[in-house]
Amino acid sequence: MTRQPFFAAVGLLLLLLWPVFSALASDDFEKNIRPLLVEKCQSCHGEKKAKGGLRLDSRAAMLKGGDTGPTIVPGKPGDSLLIKAVGYSGDLKMPPKEKLSPKEIEHLTQWIAQGALWPGRDGSAFSPSPSPFGKFTVSTDQQRWWAFQPLRSVKTPTVRNISWPREPLDRFILAELEKRDLSPTTEAERRVLLRRVTFDLTGLPPTPDEVDAFLGDNSPNAYAHVVDRLLASPTYGQHLARRWLDIVRYADYHDGNPNARAVSCEPLNAWRFRDWVVRAFNADLPFDRFIVHHIAGDLLPSPDGAELYEDGLVASTFLTNGSWDRGDADKEKMVSDMVDDQIDTIGKAFLGITLGCARCHDHKFDPISQADYYGLAGIFYSTRILQELGAKGGEYTLQRIPLVPKAYLAKRSDQLRQLNDLNAKIAALDKKNPGSPATVPGGTRGSL
Structure with a gap:
C-alpha cells in the first residue's frame, strides 16, 4: 500500500x-x-x-x-x-x-x-452534543413533507362514473382508479360483506344468527344497521383497544406473573388503564381528548366538579407503561431511560416519528434536533412515576395514587387505627387468659 x-x-x-x-x-x-x-x-x-x-x-x-x-x-x-x-x-x-x-x-x-471535550455547540455548560456533520437545519423538503402539513379541507374530486360512489370518500378511490384507466371490481356478495365488516369492527366472525338476520333484511339500510350494531357492541372497543394497547406498550404485569416480582414495583392495577381504553373507544371519545387524557389526564378537572377525575388519573398511567425494569445500578440513568421510553412512545403513537433517535444526536432523517429532544425530556423529568429509588436504583416503588376522595381516606385510616387498637386489646386479653374462648361480643373474632 x-x-x-x-x-x-x-x-x-x-x-x-x-x-x-x-x-x-x-x-x-x-x-x-x-x-x-x-x-x-x-x-x-x-x-x-x-x-x-x-x-x-x-x-x-x-x-x-x-x-x-x-x-x-x-x-x-x-x-x-x-x-x-x-x-x-x-x-x-x-x-x-x-x-x-x-x-x-x-x-x-x-x-x-483526552482533550477536555465538552459536548455542546458553543461550549456552554448545557448545550446538546454537536453533530459532526455540521449545524442542525431543517431543509425546505423536510418542511414540505406531507406528514408535517396541517390538516385542511380537501375538495371532493370529480369522477366520470357518477353512479358508483355511495359516499364522498368513494370519489377519492374512484378518482385514483380512473387516473389509471381502471374500473372498480364487482361488489362482494352479502355474506362476504357481512364477514368483512364484522372482522373489521370486532375481530370476530359473524354468528350464524347474524348471517341469517342480515341475509333476511332486504331494506336499503340493512348494511348501515349492521355497522351501527357492531359499533355499539362492547367487542368493538375491545378489538380496537387490543391494537392500541400494543402501541402504548401495555402489559398486565412486567413479567406476566404477579407472583414473580416485588409488589412495590409491579403495576398491580394496570388493568384499569386497559379497561379505560376500551371504554374510551366504545364511547367514541374524540381523538384529541384521547391524547390529552394519555399525556396529562391527571391535570384535567373532573367534568362533574368532583374532587377526583378518575378517568383522567387512570388514563395518564400510560406514562408508567413500558419495558423499563428494575436492577439498574445507575439511578439517574434509570430515570433517564424511563423518560426516553415515554418520549419514544409518544413520538411513535401520536406523531408517527422516532423521537428517541435524538437522545444521542440530531435526528438523521426527521427534522428533530437533540435540543428538541431534551426540551421535551425536561417536561417528563418533572413527572414522577416512582415513589422512591433504592440506594443503587436496584429497587424502586411505583407511585400509588388513591382513586377516592381525601375524606374517605381519612375515614378509612381512622377505621384501621380503631381495628388495630381492638386487635391489640384482644391480643392482650389472650395473653392474660390463654384458656379463654376465641370470641368477642357480637360474634367470633374472625368476623372482624
Missing part, C-alpha cells in the same frame, strides 16, 4: 468512527465530569458566583481561567492548574473543605488528557 492511499484510508476510518468517539466521550463527560463539577466546584465557580474570577461551567471559561490563569491545558493534565489544585500539590487546594477522591481526580486527569 502506498502512503497516500494509506492516509486516505485512515482519514476515512476516522471520519466514520468520529460519531463513536464523540458519543463515548460525551457519555464519559455526562457520567463522570459534569456531575463532579456541578457538585464540587460550581457553587463557588459558576454563573451566580465566580470566586477569583473563575468559572468552571463551560470549556471556554476553563480555558480562559481566572486570576491565576487558565485552568486547563487540553492534552496536558500535568500542566493544568485544575489537576494541581484538586491534587493538593501546591498552595492552592480545591475544594478547600474536602479533597476529591482518587477516583474523581483520575476522571478529571483522563478527561484533560
